[in-house]
Amino acid sequence: MRPIPHKALGAGALTVAAVAALVLPGTPAAAGPAAAAACNPAQVVANGGFESGTSPWTASSSTVITSRSGQSAHGGGSYAWLDGVGSTRTDSLAQSVTIPSGCATATLSFWLHIDTAETTSSTAYDKLTAKLGGTTLATYSNLDENTGYVKKTVDVSSFAGQTVNLSFTGTEDSSLQTSFVLDDIALDTADGTTPPSTDPTRTPATPSYTVNLSSDTSGTVWTGHESVTFTNASATALGEVYLRLWDNYHGSCDAMPVRVGNVTGGTAGALSVACTALKVDLPAPLAPGQSATIGFDLGITVPSGADRFGHDGAFSFLGNALPVLAVRDGAGWHLDPYTNNGESFYSLAADFKVTLDHPSSLLVPATGTSTDTPGSSGRTVTTATASKVRDFAWAAGPFTKISGTSATGVAVNVYSVSGISSTSAQSMLSTAKSAVDAHAARFGAYPYGELDAVIDNNYWFGGMEYPGFVLDLVSTTALTHEIAHQWWYGIVGDDEYNSPWLDEAFTDYATDLAQGKTGTGCWNSVSWASSAEKITNSMAYWDAHSSRYSTVVYGYGKCALHDLRRVLGDTAMAKLLKDYAGAHWYGVSTTAEFKAAAQAATSTDLTSFWTQHRIEN
Incomplete structure (x- = not known):
């Protein structure tokens, strides 16, 4: 997405002309009797992400589990905030957990953020203690301050077969605050032959979606059915999946633009993360390498507004409208909140077959290769x-x-709304044709058959990317940028919430190259707003510092890549990016993997380069 600085549209500016439907669980087929096992690998902490209220946690204060401003969640919208008041205080958080017997390993994990006003580098004035029963597992203090969340893990295998109290206690002295912020707490057990759910393998994998929808006369209301078949690619059994209903951000839980009902192949749980995540429990744990299918009825109502999900008069735009599977990897389930400042979207490469029944008066550009056939009277x-x-x-x-x-x-194909001149449309067609070829020459052949660009000068943003489909203003630079996203986000994926620079900086760098810009001297204008500001910060940081997002992630990010090109040389940099794209084709890029690939491309030690440019793993 290419933002327009200082111009944003909040969810409150949109109206939803829909009455929400209940999410109704389906009736899955009865599972056969499970074979007896010495250990059933499980995650035994309930509501570890604090997205389902406070139960079963016991907290010292009603303010401990919160979603208030001042801190942010690691995933979802809620978290636990202990202390942070700058006066004598003790906060606590606890729940009883049962660690099954017969399990060879049990691992406690949690994400911890610490910020402090203490200035000492030697004295632990404020402390957080993690305990299981009466045993202290770990202690942290103001000396462990960090700018983001850090994952902590503790081996608790010796507690197998016990029911014990898991507790976190924060103590703060009489002055200078220290905040201990916890999220995504889990305690995983395993039988010794399979790892716990911290398995880094991304799953559910190879999704295949089949969608059949029919629209009303205006194209703003769509109803029908969706199903998805997927495989558990990890070495850990998969007991549930999550559907991301991203566009419920544009409504409310009382009036959801995206409604799911009559779930089959699993049991629908509660909606979470502001109704943008739906848990579906599978009838039985899905073993490694096995596949399953879930299906559901789907209703979509497009709100008013020239947005990536919205309608500008007679023209509807349906980006992120289809529910898609969330990803589980080494960090657990990715249930990040929707951000309107950039993107939250993290998904694995999938196949789609989507059938859209609509009035023949409406043209329907879409991802993929499309064919039109006559429908019922007056419909296509x-x-x-x-x-x-x-x-x-x-x-x-x-x-x-x-x-x-x-x-x-x-x-x-260029699709223009009314008000776009034929001259502008032809200019955008020419830009799109040259841009797709320029990027393909640098990073690898464009694989998606056709490319649709939908042009509307009323979008509040500069442009928005989807596979084979982009939304754009009349802007040569913005369209070249969005088409570059076909490689950096589309073909080479990334976790857009936690590593936005991996697509936005790379895309802006590609745009510069396509337009003959070399970024000479651009790093001379870099001025950091704080020591915490880094190119590689997540959207959680940028949502709290939104005025700096475009400057740092896009501007400083592409300048860093120009500087890297000057260190490696033009030929070596071009080879690095083409080879890196090829190695991650339809896969997922990480900062650590890119840094390793760059280091392998040169005999120069890049350690100081990464430090200078604030590119951290």
């Missing part, structure tokens, strides 16, 4: 198929369409 059925994409988006309206083919054979 658009069938879009896409392979190895991370999401699916579409639009509907009385667009004006022009088409062309790039020099390398990529079909490009």
Whole structure:
């Protein structure tokens, strides 16, 4: 997404013309009897992410479990905040846990953020103690201050077969605050042959979505059915999956724009993360390498507003409208909140077959390759198929369409709303054709068959990327940027919430190259706002410092890549990026992996380079 500085649209500016439907659990087929096992690997902490209220936690104060401003969650919207008042105080948080017998390993993990006003580098004035029963597992203090969350793990295998109290106690002295912020607490057990759910393998993998939707006469209301088949790629049994209903951000839990009901293949649990996450418990734990399918009825109502999910008069834009599977990896389930400042989206490459039944008066550009067939009287059925994409988006309206083919054979379509001149549309078509070929020459051939660009000068943002489908203003730079996202986010994926620089900085760098810009001297204008500001900060940080997001992630990020090119040399840098894209084709990039690849491309020690440019793992 290419933001427009100082221009944002909050969710309150949108209206939702829908009455929310209840999320109704389906009735899964009865599971057969499970074979007896000495240990059933499990996660035994309840509500460890604090997204389901306070139960079963016992807290010293009603303010300990919170979603108030001042701190932020590691995942979701709620967290536990102990101390942080700058006066004598003791806060505590506890719940009883049962660690099953017969399990060879038990591992407690939690994410901890500490910030402090203490200035000492030697005295632990304020402390957090983690205990299991009467045993102290770990102690932290103001000396352990960190700028973000850090994952802590403790081996608690010796407690197998016991029911004990898991507790965290924070103590603060009479002056200078220290805040101990906890989130995503888990206690995983395993049988010794399979790892706990901290398995770094990303799962559920190879999703295949089948969607059938029909619209009303305006294209703003869509109803039908969606199903997804997936495989457990990890070495740990999968007891549940989560669906991300991202666009419920644009409504409320009382009036959800995206409604799911009649779930089959699992049992729907409670909605969480401001109704953008739906847990679906599987009938039985899904063993490694096994596949399953869940299905559900789906209703979508597009709110008013020229947004990535919204309608601008007769023109509807449906980005992130389809529920998609959340990812579980070494950090657990990624249930990050929606951000309107950038992107929260983290998903694995998937196949989609989407059938959209709509009035023939509406054109429907979409992700993938589309074919139109006659439907019932006055209606058309658009069938879009896409392979190895991370999401699916579409639009509907009385667009004006022009088409062309790039020099390398990529079909490009430009769909314009009313008010976009034919000259502007032709300019955008020319830009799209040249940009897709320029990026392909640098990073690898464009694999998605066709590319649709939907142009509307009323978007509050500069542009927004989806696989094979972009939303854009009339802007050569913005469109070149969004098309570069086909490689950096689309083909080479990343966790956009926790590592936004991996797509935005790389995309802005690619845009510079496509436009013949070399970034000479750009690092000379860098001025950091604080010691905590880093190119590699997550969206949790940037949502709290939104005025700096574009400057640092886009601007400083691409300058850092220009500087890296000057260290490596043009040829070596070009080879690095093309090889790196190839090695992560349809996969997921991380900062650590990119730094390792860059270091392997040069004999120069890059340690000081990363430090100077504030690029941390």
